[in-house]
Amino acid sequence: MLDTIIVGVDGRPGGDDALALARRLSQLDDGTLAVTCATITADGPGLRTAEADINAARHGLTRARAHAGDAANISFAETSGPTPAAALMAFASDQGADIIVVGASHRSPVGRVLGGSVLTELLRGGVPVAVAPRGFAHRPVRPWEHVAVAVDDSDASDAAVRFAAALAEVVEEPPGEVDLVAVDPRPPLERRGDGAPVLEAGVHAARYDALVARAAAQLPPTMRVRDTRAFGLPEQALADISAKRDVLICGAHGRGTLGRFLFGSVSETVAAQASCPLIVVPLAADRAPS
Numbered sequence: 642m643l644d645t646i647i648v649g650v651d652g653r654p655g656g657d658d659a660l661a662l663a664r665r666l667s668q669l670d671d672g673t674l675a676v677t678c679a680t681i682t683a684d685g686p687g688l689r690t691a692e693a694d695i696n697a698a699r700h701g702l703t704r705a706r707a708h709a710g711d712a713a714n715i716s717f718a719e720t721s722g723p724t725p726a727a728a729l730m731a732f733a734s735d736q737g738a739d740i741i742v743v744g745a746s747h748r749s750p751v752g753r754v755l756g757g758s759v760l761t762e763l764l765r766g767g768v769p770v771a772v773a774p775r776g777f778a779h780r781p782v783r784p785w786e787h788v789a790v791a792v793d794d795s796d797a798s799d800a801a802v803r804f805a806a807a808l809a810e811v812v813e814e815p816p817g818e819v820d821l822v823a824v825d826p827r828p829p830l831e832r833r834g835d836g837a838p839v840l841e842a843g844v845h846a847a848r849y850d851a852l853v854a855r856a857a858a859q860l861p862p863t864m865r866v867r868d869t870r871a872f873g874l875p876e877q878a879l880a881d882i883s884a885k886r887d888v889l890i891c892g893a894h895g896r897g898t899l900g901r902f903l904f905g906s907v908s909e910t911v912a913a914q915a916s917c918p919l920i921v922v923p924l925a926a927d928r929a930p931s
Contacts, residue, residue, distance in 0.1 A: 642811050643669065647738045648676045649729050652701030655744025658773035660705055662918050663742040665782060666771065667714060670811040674715040675736050676705045679728035682721050708778070726762035733768055740920070742771045745913055760909050764893050764923045769804065772912040772919045785812055785887040789820040789869075791879060792856040794848075797892030797924045802856045804922045805890045809864055818865045821856045822882055823849055824875045880914035890920045 648663040650656030656678075663674050678701035702717045709715045722728030733741050741763055763770050790805045792798045805819060853868045860866055871878035883889045893908060912919050 642807050643667070643672045643739045645736050645738050646672050646674050647729065647733045647736060647741045648674055648705070649725075649741065649743045650676055650678050650701045650705045651744075652678070652697060652704050653744075654778070655773070655775070656701055656705060657708055657744075658775060658777040659742045659744040660708055661778040661780075662771060662773035664709075664712070665918075666740065666742065668782075669808070672714070672739070674712075675732070675738075676702065676709070676715060676717045677720045677729070677732050678702050678705075679725045679732075680719070680721040681725060681728075682723060724759075724762065726759045726766075729763060730766035730768075733766065738768050740769045740771055741766075742773065744773050744777075745775050745915075760912055760921070764908070764921060767923055769920055769922045772915070772921070774915055774917060774919075777918065783887075787818060787820065787886045789822050789882055789886040789889045790856070791875075791889070791891040792821045792823055792852055793892075794852050795892060797922070798852075798856070799859065799892075800924050801890050801892035801922045802859045804920070806860045806864075808888075808890070808920075809861060818867050819860055820882075820886065821853050821866060821868045822871055822879070823853060823868070824871045824873070824878045825849070826873065826875075876910040876914065879911050880916070883911075883915040883917045883919070886917050888918045888920065889915055890922065893921045893923045 643666050646663045646667055648656075648659050650659060660674075660676065663676075666672060667674055678698035680698045698719050702719065706717060718732070720728045720732040722731055729741060729743075732738075743760070743763075760770060760772065788805060788809065790802055792802060802821075809819065849870060857866045857868075869882065871882060879889065879891070889911075891908070891911070908921055912921075
């Protein structure tokens, strides 16, 4: 499923978190890691990448090697491109990547590769992107027993559910539960602020039940499934839920109620605020990992 894992590092703690998450993912299915630090090529013919960026990239790889220890399934390489995301995507394409892993957004000269807007650019490459939360490198390794998947009525949501199902097949032990999360922007009330009844509440509830049932049907029958209906802004609702989950999986570039939010600034906000690893699955990556 995740045979080739690309890791973006930059010599800072976010890169350490990305490497730790990538190693955790590789343990699920004996995957190999390709660690890279991207530099930005100078504009114009004949111009070279700034020496400071090259030195920073080499420092990032040196730090990653130190954290990797004597692991045999990891390789290291420098890469460059017009933007950090372009460099990572080109490297991922060359390596036949199944997923790209980066750290949560933070500031650094080369670390722009781990920044918020770069996540959106990476998703356009059609490869799932995993974002390690801050401090993940210092967390103890434990089974992923609580997996949450954001669902709605979009094709992107279906892709995320199928990815979650494939992921569940390769964990050391089946997850204790998979939580199908639907975010409803309406308040959890059947009356509006002025006291008038919300006549469409029953329609919304029926639609919610239908989309959860559709998502559950795509999961392995041996998995325990629960559903959570969250209310409010998608980014805040998903960030809150991530505090009690081991991994959160979302679709991107969808047209559903939730899917249209996850592509762009909201996915960046969730990535920055999530307490657990976030895996964002673009629709183009829906190739039923095997």
